[in-house]
Amino acid sequence: MSRPVSRSGDNSLPPPPGAAEIAALVEPGRVHRRAYTDRAIFDLEMERIFGRAWIFVAHASQIPGPNDLIRTRLGLRDVLATRDADGRVHVVENRCTHRGTTLCSVERANAASLVCPYHAWTFALDGVLRSVPHRKSMPASFDIADPRLALFRAPRVADYRGFIFASLAEDGPSLEDFLGDMTDALDNFIDRAPDGEVFQEGGLFRLEYRGNWKLHHENANDTMHPGFVHESSVNAAREDSRDYAEPVFDEHQAHVQMLSNGFSVREWQSLGLQGLANGHSYMDGFYTRGILSPDRDDPISRSYRDALEAARGREAAAGILAMDRFNNLVWPNLNINAQYQQIRIVQPVAPDRTVVQAMCFRLGGAPEGMFHRAVRFLTNLSSPASMIFADDAEIFEKVQAGLADGSREWLDQSRGIDEAVGNGRVASAGASELPIRGQFRAWLDHMAARELRPGPL
Amino acid sequence: MNGAVATRPIDRAAVEEFLFREARLLDDGRFEDWLALFDEDGLYWIPGLPGQTDRFGAASIVHEDRTVLRMRVRRLGHPRAWSLMPLPRTAHMLGGVTVSPAENGAVEAVAALQVALYRAGGRTRYDGRQTMLLRPGFGPGGGDFRIALKRIDLIDCDGVQGVMPVPI
Numbered sequence: 001m002s003r004p005v006s007r008s009g010d011n012s013l014p015p016p017p018g019a020a021e022i023a024a025l026v027e028p029g030r031v032h033r034r035a036y037t038d039r040a041i042f043d044l045e046m047e048r049i050f051g052r053a054w055i056f057v058a059h060a061s062q063i064p065g066p067n068d069l070i071r072t073r074l075g076l077r078d079v080l081a082t083r084d085a086d087g088r089v090h091v092v093e094n095r096c097t098h099r100g101t102t103l104c105s106v107e108r109a110n111a112a113s114l115v116c117p118y119h120a121w122t123f124a125l126d127g128v129l130r131s132v133p134h135r136k137s138m139p140a141s142f143d144i145a146d147p148r149l150a151l152f153r154a155p156r157v158a159d160y161r162g163f164i165f166a167s168l169a170e171d172g173p174s175l176e177d178f179l180g181d182m183t184d185a186l187d188n189f190i191d192r193a194p195d196g197e198v199f200q201e202g203g204l205f206r207l208e209y210r211g212n213w214k215l216h217h218e219n220a221n222d223t224m225h226p227g228f229v230h231e232s233s234v235n236a237a238r239e240d241s242r243d244y245a246e247p248v249f250d251e252h253q254a255h256v257q258m259l260s261n262g263f264s265v266r267e268w269q270s271l272g273l274q275g276l277a278n279g280h281s282y283m284d285g286f287y288t289r290g291i292l293s294p295d296r297d298d299p300i301s302r303s304y305r306d307a308l309e310a311a312r313g314r315e316a317a318a319g320i321l322a323m324d325r326f327n328n329l330v331w332p333n334l335n336i337n338a339q340y341q342q343i344r345i346v347q348p349v350a351p352d353r354t355v356v357q358a359m360c361f362r363l364g365g366a367p368e369g370m371f372h373r374a375v376r377f378l379t380n381l382s383s384p385a386s387m388i389f390a391d392d393a394e395i396f397e398k399v400q401a402g403l404a405d406g407s408r409e410w411l412d413q414s415r416g417i418d419e420a421v422g423n424g425r426v427a428s429a430g431a432s433e434l435p436i437r438g439q440f441r442a443w444l445d446h447m448a449a450r451e452l453r454p455g456p457l
Numbered sequence: 458m459n460g461a462v463a464t465r466p467i468d469r470a471a472v473e474e475f476l477f478r479e480a481r482l483l484d485d486g487r488f489e490d491w492l493a494l495f496d497e498d499g500l501y502w503i504p505g506l507p508g509q510t511d512r513f514g515a516a517s518i519v520h521e522d523r524t525v526l527r528m529r530v531r532r533l534g535h536p537r538a539w540s541l542m543p544l545p546r547t548a549h550m551l552g553g554v555t556v557s558p559a560e561n562g563a564v565e566a567v568a569a570l571q572v573a574l575y576r577a578g579g580r581t582r583y584d585g586r587q588t589m590l591l592r593p594g595f596g597p598g599g600g601d602f603r604i605a606l607k608r609i610d611l612i613d614c615d616g617v618q619g620v621m622p623v624p625i
Contacts, residue, residue, distance in 0.1 A: 203505045203515040206617040210578070232538030236531040240524075254525045355617055360516065371514070378516040384618035385503065385519045387532055393620045394540035397578060 016044055019448040026440050029414030033403040035443070036212040036411075042351040049332055049446045050075025052169040054178045056334040056345060057081050057091055059361075060162035061199040062108070067125065070108050073347050074154065074166055080104055081164060082125040085112070091154035091166040092127040103151075114151070127151030161190050162198070163334075182280045182336075185328035189338035191320045194307040194365030198341070202375040204359035205382050207389065211396035213332075213348035214439065216356055219392055220327040220335055220344075221283045221435040223268040224415065226261035229395050233387040234262035244290045250376055251298075256290045257380045258387060271430030279331025279442025281435035285324035285339055291373065292340070294324045300369035307365055329435065331442050341374040344382065352400050358382030413437055472556045472566050475602045476589065480549035483624060488530045491624070495523055496592055496603040501624065503609045518614060518621065533623065540622045545576035547623065551587070563605060564591045570609060572625040583625050585611040 017040055025032040025041075034041055057072045058081040069082040071094060078094040080103070094103050096116040103114045103123070113130060114123040122131045129149045132138065143149075154166035158175035163186055165175050176183065190198055209216075219225060227234070237259035244252050263286060272284040291298055308317040328336040335344040345357040358381075360374040381388055402408060416432025482491040495501070503518040512520055521529065532538055550571040559565040570587040573580065587609050591602035609625065 201514075203615070205505065205516065205518075208617050208619050229539065232532045232535035232541070233528075235535055236528040239531055240528050248524050249522050250525060254521075254528065258528065375513060375516050379505075379518075379520055383505070383516065383518050385621040387529060390540040390620045390622055391538065398539070401578075 014040070016040055023444060023448045026444050028437070029417050030410045030412050031440055033406070033409055033411065035440075036214065036400065037351055037403050037406075039351055041447075042212075042348070044447060045443075046075040046348065049443070050168075050348065052167065052172065053332060053446060054158070054165040054167050054175050055332070056163065056330065057166050058164045059198075059200045059343075060089075060159060060164060061197075061201075061361075063089070065110070067110050067112050068108070069104065069111065069125065071104055071106070074168065075348065078102065079154070079166075080114070081166075084125040088126070089157055089159065089164055090126045091157050091164075092123075092125075093152040095151070096121055096123075097129065097149050097151060098132075123151050127153040160186055178278055179330065180277050180280065182276060182282075182328060182330050184323075185282060185325065185330075185336050185338050188320060188323045188325075189336055189341070189361075191312075192308070192338065192341070192366075193363035194304075194311040195363075196311070197364035198361040199364060200359055201362045202360045202371070202378065204357055205378070205384060207356045207358065207382065207384055207393065208349075209354055209356070209393040209396045210352055211354060211393075211400035212351060213346050213354040214443075215396040215399060216344075216346050216354060217329050217331065217335065217439055218436045219396070220329055221273060221281050222433065223271055223273065223283060223430040224265070225395070227263065227265065227268070229391045230258070230261040230388055232391065233258040236387070238262065250380075251291050251373070253290070253292065253373065253376045254380045254387075256287060256292050257377070260287050260289070260292075261388065265431070269431045273430050273432055273434060275434045275438040279439045280329055281331075281438055282328040283326050283430070283435075285326045287326075292377075294321065294339075300367055300373070303367050304363075304370050307367070311365065329439075331439055340377045341370075342377060342382070352404070354396075356382075413440070467556050467558060467564055469556050471601050472564055472591065473554055475591065476551055476554065476566055476568060476587075479589075479604070479607075480551060484547050484549055486533075486544060488533050488624070492523070492526055492530045494602075494604050495526065495607075496605050497523065499523060499604045500606050500608075501526055502606065503611065503621075503625075504614055506615055507610070509614075518611070518618070519624075529624065540576075540620055543577060545574050545622050547575075547625065548573045549625075559590055562593055564602070565589070566591060570625075574623070574625070576622060581619060583609075583611055583621075585609050585614070 025035050055074055057074065058070050062070045063081060063083045066083060066085045066087065069080045072079055072081055079091050080094050082090050082092060084090065096103055098116065098121045099118055101116050101118045103116055120133050121129065124130050127150045129144050154168055155170045156167040158165055160175055160179060160183065190196065237255050240255065242252055242255050271286060275281045285294065287293055305317065325339060326337060328338065333346045341361040341363060343359055347355045347357065349355055358378060360378040362371040380386060413433045413436045416434055419432055479494055501519055501521050505516045505518050509515055533541060551568045554566060554568040556564055556566050566589045568587050570585055572583040589604060590606035592605050594602045
C-alpha cells in the first residue's frame with residue numbers, strides 16, 4: 001500500500017528520529033544496529049556531525065601557494081579547499097549556483113577563479129560570483145552580489161599548524177578547544193620535522209569498503225582484534241625468519257609491520273589507551289623491532305636524529321622522539337600516526353559505504369631515507385593490496401553484512417567498562433573498548449544534542 | 458657499430474606462451490609456482506600513480522621483491538586469511554602483446570591486461586597495461602624465461618579502490 005502523497009507535493013519521508021529515539025540507541029555497554037544501518041540516522045549524522053563538528057579537510061602543504069586548490073569532502077558535500085591570492089584558506093562547495101554543475105573535476109588545481117564549464121559563471125576562490133555571460137539578458141532583479149549566488153562557503157575554517165579543518169556551524173567551540181589534548185599528537189607530528197614543517201607527498205590511496213564510516217575509527221584503537229584479524233599476515237611473517245641486519249630493499253618494514261600484530265593478549269593489555277573528550281583517543285606504539293622501533297639505531301635514523309638535535313637541542317629532540325604512539329584518533333574523521341608520518345581521513349558515502357583516504361608526509365629537513373620509509377609504511381599498511389588492511393576491510397564488511405538483516409539488534413562494546421572511571425581523559429589497559437564508548441558519547445552529544453549524564457566510559 | 462653481442466632473434470611465440478602460462482598460474486591459484494617464475498632480484502610492481510617512475514618516493518599499490526612476495530604467497534595459503542575466504546577466482550585476459558629487445562639479452566613484453574575477479578560479495582575488474590621484463594631461463598625446469606619485472610599500470614591506479622585480495 002502506498003503512502004498518501006501530501007497535497008503540496010513535497011516528499012512523504014517520515015520525520016527524522018527524535019532525540020529520545022536516538023539516545024535510546026546507545027547504552028553504556030552496547031549500541032543498537034540502527035546506528036550503522038539506518039539511512040535516517042546516517043542523514044542526521046551528515047547534518048549534525050559532519051555538518052557541525054570540526055572536520056579535517058586538507059593539509060596546508062596540499063595547497064601551498066596562491067590560487068592552489070584541492071578537492072575534498074565535508075560529509076557528503078563535494079567541496080574545494082582553496083587558498084586565495086592573499087593566502088587565506090576557504091572551503092567552498094564545488095557546485096555552480098546556476099545549474100548545479102560540478103565546477104572542478106580534478107583533484108588539485110591552480111586557478112585564479114572557478115569557471116563553470118557549462119555557462120562560464122565565474123567565482124572567486126572565496127566563492128563570490130564575479131561574472132556571468134550575457135549579463136543584459138538577466139532580469140533586473142539579478143544582483144551579482146547576492147550572497148545566494150555565491151558558492152556555499154563553510155562559515156568556519158581553522159588551521160592548527162597546517163592541519164586545516166572546517167565546520168559548517170556558525171559558532172561552537174574553537175578548533176583548539178575541540179582538539180583538546182589531541183593537539184599533542186599534531187604537535188608531535190610537526191615537531192618531528194627538523195625544519196618544523198611537514199609536507200604531504202608520495203601520493204595517496206582512496207580505499208573503499210562496504211561498511212559504515214564509524215567502523216574504521218572503532219577498529220583503529222581496538223587492540224584486541226589484531227591477533228585474530230591479522231593472524232594470516234602475522235603467520236606469514238613468523239614463518240619467514242629474518243636477520244634484520246641483512247640488507248633488503250624495504251629494510252624489513254613489511255616484515256615488522258606484519259609481525260607486530262602478533263602480540264599476545266597480555267602484551268596488548270599492557271599498552272596504554274587514552275580516551276579524551278569529544279570522542280578522541282590514542283594508543284601506545286607497538287612496533288618494537290627493526291627500523292620502526294623507537295630506539296632504532298641505523299644510519300638513516302642516526303642522521304635524522306642528528307638533524308633534529310641540531311635544530312632543537314639534544315633534550316628537546318629526545319622528548320619529541322620519545323612519544324611512542326600509534327593511532328591518534330581525532331573524532332570523527334582523522335587518524336594521525338605521528339611517529340610514522342601517516343594520516344587517514346574517513347569519508348562517509350552511505351550508511352554501508354565509506355572511503356578512507358590514506359597518505360604520508362615528508363618531514364622537512366629530514367634525510368630522504370626517512371621519507372622513503374613513510375612511503376613504504378603507507379604501501380604496507382594502507383594500499384588496496386595491503387596484506388594487513390585487506391583483512392580489516394573484510395571484517396568491516398562482515399560486520400555490516402551481519403547487521404543488515406535486522407536479526408541482530410545490539411552490538412556489544414562493554415570490554416573494559418569496569419576498569420575506567422571519570423570523564424575526559426581516562427586511561428585504560430590496552431584491551432578496553434573505551435575508545436569506542438568515547439566515540440559514541442561524542443556521537444550522542446551531537447546527534448541527540450543534549451547534555452549527557454556523566455558516567456564511566 | 459660495436460656489435461659485440463649478437464642479439465638473438467626474439468621468439469615471439471615463446472614470449473606469448475610464457476605470458477599466458479604466468480597468467481594461468483594465477484587463475485589456477487598456483488601461487489608457489491607463480492612465485493618461482495621470478496628471478497632472484499625480480500620485482501612485482503603495481504604503481505599508485507600514472508606513469509610512476511620513482512618506486513621509493515611515491516607509494517605503490519604493490520611494490521615487492523621476492524622477500525616480501527614470498528610472505529604474500531604464504532599468507533594466501535593461510536586458513537584464516539579473512540579476505541581470502543573463499544579464495545577469490547580470477548580470469549586474466551591478455552591482448553595486443555608487443556615484444557622488444559631489452560638490455561642484457563632480456564625481452565620486454567607489453568600487453569593490455571584485463572583481470573576479472575570474483576570474491577564473496579561481488580565482482581571487480583582490473584584494467585591496465587602489463588609490462589614484463591623477461592630474462593632467458595634455463596630450459597623446461599626453470600621455464601623459458603625468468604621474470605625480472607612484472608609491472609601493471611592500472612588505468613584507475615590513483616582512483617577509489619576496493620581491496621585487491623590476490624596478485625593479478
